[in-house]
Amino acid sequence: xxxxxxxxxxxxxxxxxxxGAYAQNKTVAIGYQAPLSGxxxxxxxxxxxxxxxxxxxxxxxxxxxxxxxxxxxxxxxSDAKExxxxxxxxxxxxxxxxxxxxxxxxxxxxxxxxYAQNKLAQLSQTxxxxxxxxxxxxxxxxxxTQAYEGPLIANWANANGAKKIAIVAIxxxxxxxxxxxxxxxxxxxxxxxxxxxxxxxxxxDFRSILTKIARSNPxxxxxxxxxxDGSAFLQQKVQMGIKQQVxxxxxxxxxxxxxxxxxxxxNVYLSTTFLVESPEPHxxxxxxxxxGRYGSKPQMFAAQAFDATNIVLNxxxxxxxxxxxxxxxxxxxxxxxxxxxxxxxxxFDPKTREPSKILTKLQIQNGKYVLLK
Amino acid sequence: xxxxxxxxxLVNGLSVGFIYALMAIGFTLIFGVLNVVNFAHGEVxxxxxxxxxxxxxxxxxxxFVVILVALAIGALAGFGLERIAFKPFRRFRDEASLKSKxxxxxxxxxxxxxxxxVRELAEKIFGSNMQTIPQDYLLLTPIQIGPLxxxxxxxxxxxxxxxxxxxxxxxxxxxxxxxxxxxxxNNPMGATYVGINTERTIIATFVIGSTLGAAAGLVVGLYQGxxxxxxxxxxxxxxxxxxxxxxxxxxxxxxxxxIILGVAExxxxxxxxxxxxxxxxxxxxxxxxxxFPTGLFGGGRxxx
Numbered sequence: 001x002x003x004x005x006x007x008x009x010x011x012x013x014x015x016x017x018x019x020g021a022y023a024q025n026k027t028v029a030i031g032y033q034a035p036l037s038g039x040x041x042x043x044x045x046x047x048x049x050x051x052x053x054x055x056x057x058x059x060x061x062x063x064x065x066x067x068x069x070x071x072x073x074x075x076x077x078s079d080a081k082e083x084x085x086x087x088x089x090x091x092x093x094x095x096x097x098x099x100x101x102x103x104x105x106x107x108x109x110x111x112x113x114x115y116a117q118n119k120l121a122q123l124s125q126t127x128x129x130x131x132x133x134x135x136x137x138x139x140x141x142x143x144x145t146q147a148y149e150g151p152l153i154a155n156w157a158n159a160n161g162a163k164k165i166a167i168v169a170i171x172x173x174x175x176x177x178x179x180x181x182x183x184x185x186x187x188x189x190x191x192x193x194x195x196x197x198x199x200x201x202x203x204x205d206f207r208s209i210l211t212k213i214a215r216s217n218p219x220x221x222x223x224x225x226x227x228x229d230g231s232a233f234l235q236q237k238v239q240m241g242i243k244q245q246v247x248x249x250x251x252x253x254x255x256x257x258x259x260x261x262x263x264x265x266x267n268v269y270l271s272t273t274f275l276v277e278s279p280e281p282h283x284x285x286x287x288x289x290x291x292g293r294y295g296s297k298p299q300m301f302a303a304q305a306f307d308a309t310n311i312v313l314n315x316x317x318x319x320x321x322x323x324x325x326x327x328x329x330x331x332x333x334x335x336x337x338x339x340x341x342x343x344x345x346x347x348f349d350p351k352t353r354e355p356s357k358i359l360t361k362l363q364i365q366n367g368k369y370v371l372l373k
Numbered sequence: 374x375x376x377x378x379x380x381x382x383l384v385n386g387l388s389v390g391f392i393y394a395l396m397a398i399g400f401t402l403i404f405g406v407l408n409v410v411n412f413a414h415g416e417v418x419x420x421x422x423x424x425x426x427x428x429x430x431x432x433x434x435x436x437f438v439v440i441l442v443a444l445a446i447g448a449l450a451g452f453g454l455e456r457i458a459f460k461p462f463r464r465f466r467d468e469a470s471l472k473s474k475x476x477x478x479x480x481x482x483x484x485x486x487x488x489x490x491v492r493e494l495a496e497k498i499f500g501s502n503m504q505t506i507p508q509d510y511l512l513l514t515p516i517q518i519g520p521l522x523x524x525x526x527x528x529x530x531x532x533x534x535x536x537x538x539x540x541x542x543x544x545x546x547x548x549x550x551x552x553x554x555x556x557x558x559n560n561p562m563g564a565t566y567v568g569i570n571t572e573r574t575i576i577a578t579f580v581i582g583s584t585l586g587a588a589a590g591l592v593v594g595l596y597q598g599x600x601x602x603x604x605x606x607x608x609x610x611x612x613x614x615x616x617x618x619x620x621x622x623x624x625x626x627x628x629x630x631x632i633i634l635g636v637a638e639x640x641x642x643x644x645x646x647x648x649x650x651x652x653x654x655x656x657x658x659x660x661x662x663x664x665f666p667t668g669l670f671g672g673g674r675x676x677x
Contacts, residue, residue: 044502171648200648202607204597205392207385208642208650215378228503228599235598237513240522259505260598 015169026322029070030055030312031090033083033101033111034305036075043103047305048073049294051100054309057289063320069313070095076102080110087111091118097319097329098123098304098312105129105173112139121315121330123306124303127178129173133353138335140353142308142346144273146174146224149250150181152359153222153271154189156245162220163191166213166244168206168233169224171198176213178249186292199229206233210240223268227254231261238264245269252360253300258367266366271359273343274303275371278360286342300343307341314339377520382643383636388527391534392596395543395589396605396612397619397627398537399582405622406558408580409477410613412489413454414586415605419495421447422594422604431511437508440588447587448580455579458483463572468562503601512596526596531555533592537585538628550577558622578621614654617663622667630669633657 024052026367032051034044055071058064073094074086083102090099091114098121102108108127115122123140124132130147135138141276157165165186169175184195194216197209210233213221221237221244223230228250237246246268258265276287276297286306290298300305312329315336319328336348344357361372396418399510403411424446425439434442462479470476512526535564547552553574556564565571594600612627615634619626637657638650 005487066634197647200651203647204599204607205385205389207388208382208639209647211381211385211639212643214381215376228601231503232598235511236524239513239524241515241517256502256505260503262508262511 025066025068027068027070027095028097028316028324029072029093029095030309030316030320031093031099031101031307032071032073033076033086033090033099033107033292034073035078035107036073038077038079040078042104043126043301044075046302046353047103048297049290050298050302050305051109051309053290053293054306054313058082059311059312064082067322069316072096073254076107076111078102078104078107080107083107083111084114087114087118087122091115091120096120097316097324098333100308100312102127105132108132108139112136115139115166120326121333123305123308123312123333128177130177133140137331137334137353140348140355142311142341142343142348142355143304144355144359146177146181146249147354148269148321148356149359150178151185151188153247153249153264153269154182154185154191155223156271156361157220157245158186158189162218162245162247162270164218165191165220165222165247166195166197166216166218167193167222167224168197168199168209168213170226170229174304175224178222182222182224188258191276193204199225201202201229203229203267204232205249206236208238210237210242213244214240214242218244222246223248223252225249226251227257228260231257231265234261234268235264253362253369255297255299258364258369263367265364265372268364269363269372270364272300272362273357273359274300275360275362275369277369277371282340283342303342307339307346308342310341311336311339311346379643381521382639384523384527386636386639387632388524388530388635389638390632391527391530392589392593392633393608393611393615393634394509394534394628395530395537396586396592396608397615397631398534398541398624399585399589400609400612401616401619401622401624401627402541402579403522403582404552404616405624407459407480409480409648411454411582412485413458413491414582414612415609416428416488416495417447417450417454417583417586418492418590418593418605418608419492419600419602420450421494421590422600423504424587425591426504426506426594426600431494433507439510440591443587443591446586447584450587451581451583452576454487454583455576458487458580459575460572463575471667487564490611492602494541495564499602501602503599505600506595506600510595511598512592513598524596526592528529528593530596533588534628537588541581541585544581550574554578554581602605611648611654614658618658618668620634620665620670623668623670626670630661 034047036044042218043065055069076083076155090096101124105127108124109132116138126143127141128143128145167179169178208259248268248270252270315329315332316324318332334350339346347356401415421443425443428439430441459480514525515522529652553569556569557574615631616627618630637653641650641653
């Protein structure tokens, strides 16, 4: 045995020994379910990036000495059955004190009863279906829903003098909630909804809908869609010479919309909770760190996941760190108040578990999102 | 209800109909010859759009060069498609195999397989998102005629459909290739016996059909501002419906039916909601199949 070998062996023994010495270093785990393959894989990847970043920062920060937080990430494939299986797996894993996910409302709601039954808190960063948090007291979300956003935009449009508004939204659960909450708020303000048009997912030609809107002659148009449909809509609106002001849902806050739609996107009003260009230092720190590690600027979805992870980490601290139990973490989550996240200051309503945030108003000007005061 | 907006709605419908027609032309040509649905036609359409888009982002040539690139790549794609998905199943030349339903269904599935593989590959390479098209190339320049709004792309799509339809009729009636295509479509065995090179004719059909498909994909992609891997699917379904309504092997019939579908959709949107548009289109299909089982223009199988 050479000297080198002996040194190596000694080091190894020491390493094993020292591990034993730190045995009381407790590991607390967070389960994260999101699609890493399948139709929505791109979102799951963003979530994993953000969650990994948040947890590594937390472990380095030493907020909980002697406790290591571990991230257990599972691929739900954007499939409800898979989501249920993961929820069962997480529930059986006693080291997990809280779960985050899934991406879509559908999968989140499929997994929710399993979490409720096992009394494990579930926080979704994106599930915005109105019924999600109504499933049990174990469901949370940190994304604002249309119940919050719709009236805000309605008031904004009404304050700008638009009384007659046409609504265009995608035909799905989310789109229906866009229409409902916005229309209710417009009517409550004494305004009028001239036309409500739901379009099928995958529609590329909006000219028929635009013609119908032009006939109803509104003061403004409210658009509830994702950026790809939104960009086609805006381009065709300009081509058809329809001049009405467009207000849009926060889902259109996406760099890709500006690339796709070009000048057609100018003047659109919208709101957002996360602004990459925000001057606030903690947002800039997140943007810089994320970009440095993953090579692209974080968008809304990545920021939502970053905040969701941090809210859970915060609740674990509040629930006693090493002694955190599932029940205590749930109660701490429900008590979340004024959490300073990158998507704004977030509070959960202790009863309904609905989040409230401050929405930032934006306008697209010369191909850029510009913050409105 | 019957005001200028209604006329605008008809214009919208016509432009949608011509998009379906562009796709239906190549689709019906291939069906007419082989009597089998080529499920990969939507992917050829997508490949044409991507080829054009790549040439735009790399060289930024004038539009007609971009179309030529799409045509060339479309021809290649058609040739490759025939080689991989259709040719291997024509190895058996005995009469039983030629008449076998299993053989026909085999190419149905192999073309579906190619379609899935190509689409997934495109998603892997380019991502499933829509590609950013430089604004200068978008065929969305507004053209206002009186109170009606048109886009430059609508005229190009209209023109292209007329040129394709006319060119194809000329090709089929006046050229050697076209005559052999019609002969093979009519009776492949008979065509072989009189000395027509069936293999080469089938390849030619695929090349021509796919060239048309690729050009359609590019023009529609630029007109809608939407080039993405799954772009061929929705118009593919409508082109299929138009082909069935038109009598399976009548190209002119498919074009007329595609226009009926487009106008029906937009007029329905005008009176009800957009979601009902597809329903009306399919009601037309069902009614056609009940009252005209061979399609509106399908006299027999001899026409291409």
